[in-house]
Amino acid sequence: MRCLYAQLHFPELALEALGSDYQITKIAVHDGQKIIQASEQALNDGIFPGMTLNMAITLSPLLNVRPQQPKKQEQLLYRLAHWAYQYSHQVAIRNHGLCLEVAKSEQLFGALPEIYNALTQSAKKAGRPMQLAFGHTPEMADIFLKQGICPLPNTFQKCLEHTTIEACEISQAHIQRLNNMGFRTLKDYFEAPGRARQKRLPRIEYQYLEAVSGQHSSPLKWFEPPPLFDQSIEFFKGLENEKMLRLPMERLTQEAENWLRKRQMATSNILWDFKMENGHDTPLRIRLNQPETHAQAFIDPSSLKLAHCFGVSPIIAVRLRIQEIVQTIPKRNDLFLKYHDSDRHQLIDRLKARLGEQAITTPCRIADPRPEKANQCLRKPQSAKMPILSPRPIWLIKTPLALGSSPEKSGYQLLQGPERIETGWWDSEPTCRSYWISLTRSDRVAWIYQDLHHKTWWLAGWFA
């Protein structure tokens, strides 16, 4: 199988690296002297790439002009490599863009047009402009990308033949030299005998043109996903409410989902960091009911807890980290199942995020002979084996109500009993009680007990 590469170019990479909200900002990036990229709002003001810096500032005094930041561009490309990794197992950061090996991806995604559609639609969904071209070598893909065309393998040769020498990334002196020799297009060049071509150009330029023709390929350094997830998004204008933050958070959780899926891992613990304009950081840790992979499972509880993070200062950057991961447990796929476990876990996560950890409990039976200790409501269900017991009420009264020295005087008629519980000598809460089932004047069945030390009666619960 012959290699196939896709070269991805992001025309607004320098802008996006500075802040993800560049599309709604009048901003341009310069290299010290000239404008290299301008946002749509800046373009509407007549700013265009190639314009001098002074001219741009004169033309649009309110223009936000920033120098390009190669380090931030590199970080963004690294984030984009994560995204591209779902389409190919071999992704490289090269030539201010990404290079993907797609020959093997055809088995998973279908023919090249389908891979093209998958990549472009995914980029479009993320609101990120992207250009793409295929080639047998990354250099061949570069040439097509430069011309703004995206041929398929059966037309690679034809398109190459029509490519002018000027389109190649070789120095102007060598272009001139080849032109003087009568080579106007790559077809002219490749028709010349191999030894003649080698003689007329230095080794590097010769090898580059051989790579363009698909005859030689330079080695690539493939991207390796890091062992932990740590990505962030920055903004030009500070975000002042939860609604504005929702979109970047969704983008980060989607990337976290892709990262987890690739590893067949899940996490129950994610950590957000919100960087404020005043320099403070606000961390927000989300603990889920069970390890999850889906972005939705992360975003729902995060959004509910987010209100606490907005203080006096707007948020200028959001960072998402995943430091604990566990192996994904395959889901039960039962045809007759009315719901999935994930439905319940996601519901519990949402409720916990809004109501607090303590708000959701389950009635549990603990192995203890004292009824008030045996029946507790706990956050994590547990159940001890139940011995044969006398009837127990449906409801327990958390703090028993005093009935005085005689239940009859309080209107409680004794019916069944006594159930003597004398225990708890091993801790500081020894119990010595006689429990009775009794009937109130209004025919309500109550569970009462007599404290045998103090000879007082107490209401402990109600039978429904």
Added chain:
Amino acid sequence: MKAISLQSLIDDGRLWKGGSSPEIAIKSSGFQALDQSLAGGGWPAHMLIEILTSSPEELPMQCILKTWQLQQDERWYVLVNPPYQPCAEGLIQANLKPEQIDLIRANPKDTSWCLEQMAGSPAIASILAWGIEKIRTPQLRRLQLACQQARTQLFLIRPLNARANASPAPLRAQLHKIDSGFTIEIFKQPAANAHPIIEIKNDLEWLLKPAPAMRKIVTQSIHKRLQ
């Protein structure tokens, strides 16, 4: 005068013809007399049911416990803001699975949101909710829609004065305490007319058969009351 067709409302399930048999999923209430009065023969399985009572800490659980005992649903059951703490041993003896029951304590501000989340979750079978003093009609409508979409049953316990206000809940009933048990009046239900008030007696016969280790103290007068 322009004639307006009601067919679209009937098709949407927002309007019922009185006396027709509705095609709704039901779950038996566990009381024969009550089942006969309920359209379809039981509590609607996927609807908002309003229970109005002046004894919220006593009657709703007496009324609902049997329907929960009869349901063989693998989904979860929820108690929202119950008046007391549920007793796991008592629930096991009543043939319920405590590990399948969630207990939720929500403050009044969050209760409506919390109910909507649960009513809209396919993982929940039935909810019994206290602590709703004031709720607006659009919120009730949202709860009803959530119940229909996720096939959830929601019993909402409300005070008696709520009866004076219209409600989008398809089924509304009033519970009243009497000496021998309670009465239930179903004053609104889908596809059925009003029924007379039903009297449900407390099942106290089990008290006459004490557990092996227990002594029975039942006087003649009590015996009469229990029977």
